[in-house]
Amino acid sequence: MLVGDGMGDYPLRELGGRTPLQAARIPNIRRLAAAGTVNLIKTVPDGLAPGSDVANLSLMGFDPGRYYTGRAPIEAAGAGLDMAADEVAFRCNLISIGDGLISDHSAGHISTGEARPFVEELNRAFGRDGLRFHVSSGYRHLLIWRNGPAGVQATPPHDVLGQPAKNNLPRGPRSEELLRLMDESARLFAGHPLNRDRVAAGRAAVSQIWLWGQGPRTALPSFAERYDLSGGVISAVDLVRGIGRLSGLEIVKVPGATGFIDTNYRGKVEACMDLLGRADFAFVHVEAPDECGHAGDLKLKLAAIEAFDREVVGPAWQGLELRGRPYTLMICTDHLTPVSVRNHTREPVPIAVLCGPAAASDAQAAFDEFTNQGRVAGMAFDFIHRLLSEKGEPCR
Template structure:
């Protein structure tokens, strides 16, 4: 029987006054998830260990069945794995955003972690320019997708820079960057690179003002997924983070033309790719970034829309091809991205597991509150995969 993990990144949240104290999940029209909740096991899972920050890197590593306290080294190394970069063990890999700041100083404010969700065709030339002007034997700039890029510091894993505690820019929207500027200043090397990059990027015709390196670590090494779980699997996602986790663990990585990571992503393309893979594969990890991006932007309207489209355009079509009894489904999010905070939260995430071997909960809808009401909680997120397999095989 096929197993599908359907992940709506950042879908969870808190009650919102403008929605009559409903969450965006509760406000969204989700007949497919509601039906699955009625027929399946509903509970919560702690995808982020208590001593780690609530990032998508950590949470999705857990959902794929790998303990982040053992394998996680940083966000940058995961995205480097997605690109297949050849790295030495002591290289330091940074995730590098192109950001919009009021100014690159302790008085600066983070206006936008994505520079207006800059398109890839506009961002790549900027990374190429940075490489031309500032790339050397120590630093290499690698282009990625949209605002998400990489910076590799040769041999940096053994140096001071590996210890810098730079906050993710999506945690800083409309907030001061003073603490991070102070942190960058601990490394004359990084401080100079930041300021030199700002000069290179001046008046570039986009909203980009600065680079923002963060999430650094040495290269990622994961166990082989097929050997560990005896399934031939694939990841289907728009973002390098998921692709990197997939590639590092030997899962097939499927690229989807028109997959943007936003509300207007290519839903049909993701479904078609999933169905084609399942003709010969066993496990599909289908990831939708839209709810998370909407949460970071503080857009109630977009977050509801992305949840509804996840239900109607991902879950619905997949269930038409693989109705209950022919496949098992795990539906969840990796973490909460509440509208109020515009950043990630480590609260246990709601999930549904539906299989012909599972009894139904009888719940009328799928929500954070209903998932909590069942009393079922898995405290170690990386054990969810094996828990699911034990109940479905």
């Protein structure tokens, strides 16, 4: 399964009323769509937010309505942390606030190395038995809190950029405990030597932590037991790795996988073919199109979609054909990240499925948000669960 994160979009005037998927040069995906089938599937159940966590759970065949407990516990799994049943995981962003406004949810895209001493300071000041901060990556860190306030309503800081922090603080039961940590982190970091050095170097100061995305431990069924398939996940993103780890899949790390348009595509495809030499299933996730959607950069998004087609889909398909054995190849995206919205939306997404080997042909078919006149073939987790259970039989 090859996933281009956030490839879906809306029709754009700049593209003559076409979506980026319709306008991009994606000959491999279109040939695959012609040789196989294309359907629209719904990755985000009603009542859940269209996060990559929910959408990628769906794409691995898990019903988010049943298994989703929050974003942070999945990221914790992706970071290699094991949680106890009475622990609550929180996403802990390092953020910048200027004049009371949330100016940056990423503290200037702080690197993991730069963030580590800040997280260590948090543990020195507030850490205790049952409350521990953990370094994850970049600005994205984690707090694991025994019997922590799981019932708060907390807002992701990237959803309220430019807005007053005080209007977007956590609310609900025991939210004051969360607020106290956030406030105390602001006092700890104000004028801290670490920040003085950052500002002197022209970098954004880390104003405070922002806690959100909480939930208790996520428990997923074992992929191997469910489908009688061994397999692994190839992704630069902790969230996607977390879903893999929670379902017992191997996590394959690829050097130079950045989660952006400069990622090591070739390394990902090589790792995929290598994995398929010893296992049955590979989930290859490419983050770049989503990041371009968040940036609102249409040109870059088109380039990211085209790179996914050229550098991932083409070579992976060719690799499967060269092996000469039966295979099922699925190409999909998890959700829309329209450049006009700069965030995820919940409309259905296309999925192309090919059971190969396939006869060589230059025929092309559409792979976009309006496939089959917008008729939706159901929930993604049902669709994919069926495909994985029957090992591609439906398209033979």
